[in-house]
Amino acid sequence: MKLLRVGPAGAERPALLDEEGTLRDLSALVPDVDAGLFADESALERVRAAVGARVLPALDPSGLRIGPPVGRIGKIVCVGLNYHAHATELRVKVPAEPVLFLKAPDTVVGPEDTVLVPRGSEKTDWEVELAVVIGRTARYLETDEQALASIAGYAVANDVSERAFQMERGGQWDKGKNCETFNPLGPWLVTADEVPDPQDLRLRLWVNGQLRQDGSTADQIFPVAQVVRYVSQYMTLHPGDIVNTGTPAGVAMGQPEPKPYLRAGDVVELEIDGLGRQRQVLKEA
Incomplete structure (x- = not known):
C-alpha cells in the first residue's frame, strides 16, 4: 500500500x-x-x-497539499557516510560502524513544501535518502530478519544539511542538521511488503534540472537490516520512528570548487524507485 x-x-x-x-x-x-x-x-x-x-471514497487531488506520510514522529535516527562512493568523494575512511546522529521531528515537512535556507548559511546541501519507517518496537534485535520484520515501510527523504554549521562551528553535527524544514519526507509511505529488496533501489536527485546524485542502495556500507539491528542496540525504536539510511555520492560538499551549494530560488527534485518523487523550491528563512 x-x-x-x-x-x-x-x-x-x-x-x-x-x-x-x-x-x-x-x-x-x-x-x-x-x-x-x-x-x-x-x-x-x-x-x-x-x-x-473498492469502497474507499476518492479525493480530488487538485490543489491538495501532500504532507509528510507519517504523523507524530517520535525520533529520526540518521546514518552518516553509509555509501562507499559517498565516502570516496569526501576522501574519508569507510567507517567501521554506522555513524549515527539525530534530527528533530519538527524538521519534517511535506515533499513539496518550501525548504528554507538558514540565515547566515553559505553551505546548504542536499542528500537524497531512503527513509525506513518503524512499525514494531525494536529493542536489542539479534538478527537481520527481526530487523526487517520491524519495518512498516519506506519513504523518500531529503536530509538537507548546512555544512558550515555542521562541520565548522564546533560541537557535533546537530547545528547543521536540525534547521527548520531540513527533512522533507514522502510523498508516500510504501509498506514493506511492496519493497521486496531495500538493497535494490535507485536514488536520484536533481538541482535546477541538473542530475547531481544517481546511486543505488546496493552501495550502502551498512544495509538497511544491519542499520536497524545496530541502532536497536543503543536506543529503542518505536512505531512511527524514522531511520534515514544515508546518501549516495553527488552532494555539493563533494564537488570541485566552487561548490554548488543551494541558494534561495533553487529547485531540488529527488526520487527513489517505487517510492515517489519530491520537489522543493528554496527560499530565505
Whole structure:
C-alpha cells in the first residue's frame, strides 16, 4: 500500500494511493498514518480489506497539499557516510560502524513544501535518502530478519544539511542538521511488503534540472537490516520512528570548487524507485 497524509500543515488527514493512481480517503477508517496505525494490525487489515472491496471514497487531488506520510514522529535516527562512493568523494575512511546522529521531528515537512535556507548559511546541501519507517518496537534485535520484520515501510527523504554549521562551528553535527524544514519526507509511505529488496533501489536527485546524485542502495556500507539491528542496540525504536539510511555520492560538499551549494530560488527534485518523487523550491528563512 501507498499511505499518505493530505491537507494543510498540522491538519493532514490519512489517505491512500490505489493501484490505478486514484487518491482515496482513509479518515473514516483510521485517525492518522502514525504509530497507532502501525502498531494495530487489525486497523491495517481494515484498510487492506477496504482497498480490496473498492469502497474507499476518492479525493480530488487538485490543489491538495501532500504532507509528510507519517504523523507524530517520535525520533529520526540518521546514518552518516553509509555509501562507499559517498565516502570516496569526501576522501574519508569507510567507517567501521554506522555513524549515527539525530534530527528533530519538527524538521519534517511535506515533499513539496518550501525548504528554507538558514540565515547566515553559505553551505546548504542536499542528500537524497531512503527513509525506513518503524512499525514494531525494536529493542536489542539479534538478527537481520527481526530487523526487517520491524519495518512498516519506506519513504523518500531529503536530509538537507548546512555544512558550515555542521562541520565548522564546533560541537557535533546537530547545528547543521536540525534547521527548520531540513527533512522533507514522502510523498508516500510504501509498506514493506511492496519493497521486496531495500538493497535494490535507485536514488536520484536533481538541482535546477541538473542530475547531481544517481546511486543505488546496493552501495550502502551498512544495509538497511544491519542499520536497524545496530541502532536497536543503543536506543529503542518505536512505531512511527524514522531511520534515514544515508546518501549516495553527488552532494555539493563533494564537488570541485566552487561548490554548488543551494541558494534561495533553487529547485531540488529527488526520487527513489517505487517510492515517489519530491520537489522543493528554496527560499530565505
